[in-house]
Amino acid sequence: MSNKEKLEKFRKLCDKSVDGLTIVENGKVVYLNDRVSEIFGYPKEDLTNFFEMDYAVPKDRKDLRDFFEDTEKTGIPPNIIEFWISQKDGKRKCIQNRYFTSREGDKISYRFITTTDITNFKLMIDKLRKHKNDLQQLVKMLGFEESLNKSVNDEELLTIISGELETSEKIESLKRDIAQDTYTFKIKIRPSITENEKNNVFLASYIWDDALGPTIKDYYPEIKDLSYSIKDVGVQLFHAAVSIYGQNPFIKAQDLLLNMENINMCGYIYFDSIPSGKMSDRFMIILVSPKINYFESLKLKTLFEEISSKIKENEEWDVKIYRENILKILLTPQL
Structure with a gap:
């Protein structure tokens, strides 16, 4: 297989990737796949001078600047970073960049950057944290603070609370409250699917x-x-x-x-x-x-x-x- 054929095969693989891929040679972007454009919300030609801080939301720019300054001082290339970006239409996304480097002597000749859209995951984690906080507030409201110290995880916490509520005739009220918030705490007799x-x-x-x-x-x-x-x-x-x-x-x-x-x-x-x-x-x-x-x-x-x-x-x-x-x-x- 010729080098040209190998390159074409590589490009096809990259185009099928669900992650964005950017290749930087000697500080210049030489390749980026369509997924990079989709994630950042800009046409490819606007991304040829790719630099993370240009697209980061204002609150993340300082952290990014400090991050890259530290890597430049130490000479240790970055491994992975997460930050929020603002797309061209104003929509916000959270992305994760992973960096792979190739060196020639002490100089980095190539950087391979894979970009993943983790927005949904971040929002999901935030919601799970909120549910946990809501559950803890419910425990305190019902006067079961001691259960917080006994439990190891949310499911065990729910089990302990349920046992105490059985004796206080509040179990049905708690189940209704929790069922409105998250499926994780639902206890159903019927099967999950049909x-x-x-x-x-x-x-x-x-x-x-x-x-x-x-x-x-x-x-x-x-x-x-x-x-x-x-x-x-x-x-x-x-x-x-x-x-x-x-x-x-x-x-x-x-x-x-x-x-x-x-x-x-x-x-x-x-x-x-x-x-x-x-x-x-x-x-x-x-x-x-x-x-x-x-x-x-x-x-x-x-x-x-x-x-x-x-x-x-x-x-x-x-x-x-x-x-x-x-x-x-x-x-x-x-x-």
Whole structure:
């Protein structure tokens, strides 16, 4: 394959990426894909003199300036930064830039910048924090401050509160209040999904690519049959993990249950990594469904641990069969 063919193949890969990619050679932008233009909200020709502070909202500019001044003084290139930008039409977005550098001697000859739109994730985190604060205020209002000291997480806190409220005949009032705020605290007897909704239940595994970010590997059903963009969902969920657990390979498997309001779906994510110490050995298994409750997630975790074990042992796993087992959980009352 000639260099020209390799370059064309590289460009096609970059154009398919859900992340923006900018290549800077000796301080000059030599390539950016269409996704960069979409995220920043400017035509490509306006981005040829790319500099982060030109697009950052005023409150983030000083932090960015200090950040880049520090990297210039220390000679250590930046790794990852997050900041809010203002698009050409005035809309605000939160983005995450990851930097990869190539050196010639002491000089940085190339910078590869991948840009991810993490706006929905940031808004989701803010809402979750608000819900937690609201729940804590409710605890204090009901006179159960001691429960705050007993609990480890929100679900356990809810369980403790529920036990105390049973004796004080306030349980129904609390359930109504919490049900209005967030699905995370709903305890439903009926299944989370109906037969008509199961076609929108998607199971997939993703691996980490240092250049392109999360790359889908095994999945079911076919992506074209879904009512939402699984590429965008994969990026959103992977960067949720990175923002919470950091950039390093996952030392211990972690799972998350999230509400993705931008597509009106729920996501259950299981993160793990092959024990090699490399970022490229990180992977995640995701389930996207119209609804997933906390009690279902406990059963899902057992299945996902099985899948994770097979991935780490490089064994085949039948994504279609595992999805069928998951559907049985989602279609069956848990309490």
